Amino acid sequence: MRKEGFLPTASKSLLHVVWPSSCPVCGRLAVKVCPDCLRSLCEFFSRFCVECGRGAPCARHPDGLICCSVSAYGGANRDVIHVMKYAGGRNVASMMGELMAEILPRPDVDFLVPTPLHKDSAREYNQSELIAGGASRVWNIPVKNSLRWVLGSRSQASKNGRDERALPDDAMESDYKIRGGRVLLVDDVCTTGNTLLAAKKALSRAGAEIAGAMVWSRSV
Ligand SMILES: [Zn+2]
Numbered sequence: 001m002r003k004e005g006f007l008p009t010a011s012k013s014l015l016h017v018v019w020p021s022s023c024p025v026c027g028r029l030a031v032k033v034c035p036d037c038l039r040s041l042c043e044f045f046s047r048f049c050v051e052c053g054r055g056a057p058c059a060r061h062p063d064g065l066i067c068c069s070v071s072a073y074g075g076a077n078r079d080v081i082h083v084m085k086y087a088g089g090r091n092v093a094s095m096m097g098e099l100m101a102e103i104l105p106r107p108d109v110d111f112l113v114p115t116p117l118h119k120d121s122a123r124e125y126n127q128s129e130l131i132a133g134g135a136s137r138v139w140n141i142p143v144k145n146s147l148r149w150v151l152g153s154r155s156q157a158s159k160n161g162r163d164e165r166a167l168p169d170d171a172m173e174s175d176y177k178i179r180g181g182r183v184l185l186v187d188d189v190c191t192t193g194n195t196l197l198a199a200k201k202a203l204s205r206a207g208a209e210i211a212g213a214m215v216w217s218r219s220v
Pocket residue numbers: 023024025026027028033034037
């Protein structure tokens with residue numbers, strides 16, 4: 001029985017040795033993801049309340065954080081996101097930001113603020129920062145890296161389920177210096193919303209006005 005799947009798997013492995021990457025959408029070799037394939041994933045626009053996950057505007061949270069996402073999580077997109085985060089997909093992250101800025105209306109904000117990497121992260125780059133950089137080039141709005149985690153990722157609540165155990169208010173901190181400035185939060189994926197809400201609290205404490213958030217994809 002196991003032999004049936006052996007050859008295709010072995011062939012794929014061999015191909016990856018010769019061409020270490022292939023587009024998760026169309027399978028084209030020697031690319032992380034084709035620009036056109038990435039664009040084809042942007043077919044699921046969503047605007048939602050981060051506090052409860054319902055569509056925006058939200059009657060329950062009239063002052064809640066509103067987030068826009070441009071693609072559906074899952075299928076090839078899940079693989080694209082994995083490549084973007086873990087397989088050297090810096091350029092994919094930048095392209096995602098550019099696409100988001102082409103699709104979404106330009107926000108009336110002073111800065112784009114990416115969510116930070118976790119304190120104990122061994123990752124070489126922050127994909128949220130690269131996404132923000134891509135959007136920054138299209139919108140001509142500067143990126144401000146002003147957030148950092150106070151909590152280590154191990155001390156965070158479980159990510160199972162929606163926000164039964166929200167993070168403490170001081171899970172993140174900001175060195176934002178311009179009181180009254182407006183910002184748009186940028187992240188790659190919104191799952192429970194806890195990260196974006198921690199970012200919002202940190203920036204609010206620092207005196208910023210949070211206009212909203214944008215993510216490539218929403219995982220629910
Ligand atoms: Zn492709």
